[in-house]
Amino acid sequence: MTPSGFGKLSSAKLLTAAALIAVFSGAVVGLSVGYVVHYSAPVTRTFYLFDGTVPFNETMFYGHPHDTFVPDTITVNKGDHVLIHYVNIEDKGEAHTYTMDPPYTFDATIYGNATQQGIVSTVTTKDRIILAQGQNATITFTASWAGVFRYYCDFHQPTMTGYLVVIG
Numbered sequence: 520m521t522p523s524g525f526g527k528l529s530s531a532k533l534l535t536a537a538a539l540i541a542v543f544s545g546a547v548v549g550l551s552v553g554y555v556v557h558y559s560a561p562v563t564r565t566f567y568l569f570d571g572t573v574p575f576n577e578t579m580f581y582g583h584p585h586d587t588f589v590p591d592t593i594t595v596n597k598g599d600h601v602l603i604h605y606v607n608i609e610d611k612g613e614a615h616t617y618t619m620d621p622p623y624t625f626d627a628t629i630y631g632n633a634t635q636q637g638i639v640s641t642v643t644t645k646d647r648i649i650l651a652q653g654q655n656a657t658i659t660f661t662a663s664w665a666g667v668f669r670y671y672c673d674f675h676q677p678t679m680t681g682y683l684v685v686i687g
């Protein structure tokens with residue numbers, strides 16, 4: 520009489536079976552963790568965005584100042600709600616736009632100063648707003664499309680350009 524079915528298996532086969540089970544279990548756990556991390560629930564991600572400068576020969580690009588965006592990269596996950604506090608911190612009377620490439624549009628409220636007092640205007644589903652010196656805007660949109668998308672100031676190209684990176 521045979522004690523059990525396992526009695527007939529060689530040690531090598533048992534080890535192979537154990538190894539396969541371990542690899543399979545590890546893969547399942549790894550995929551589960553990856554799924555949970557990658558597809559975490561959308562959150563609101565808040566960023567502060569300012570104008571900056573690149574300090575070199577101002578006449579190089581057709582006489583336009585070398586203004587920049589600080590930061591020049593915004594990274595979010597697909598589905599996140601994005602809230603950008605955009606402040607024009609110019610020390611002179613210079614305006615900047617916040618413009619996005621298709622398919623992105625945004626809603627925005629523009630305030631008269633950096634402490635968000637005195638609403639100047641409110642817009643919805645726009646691809647461009649203009650901020651005068653000292654003004655502040657809250658820009659909101661949902662990162663519905665994965666990829667890399669440009670945000671830029673119409674007045675200060677090519678230097679005042681940033682990239683929205685949406686991880687899908």
Ligand SMILES: [Cu+2]
Pocket residue numbers: 586614615616672673674675679
């Ligand atoms: Cu500008």
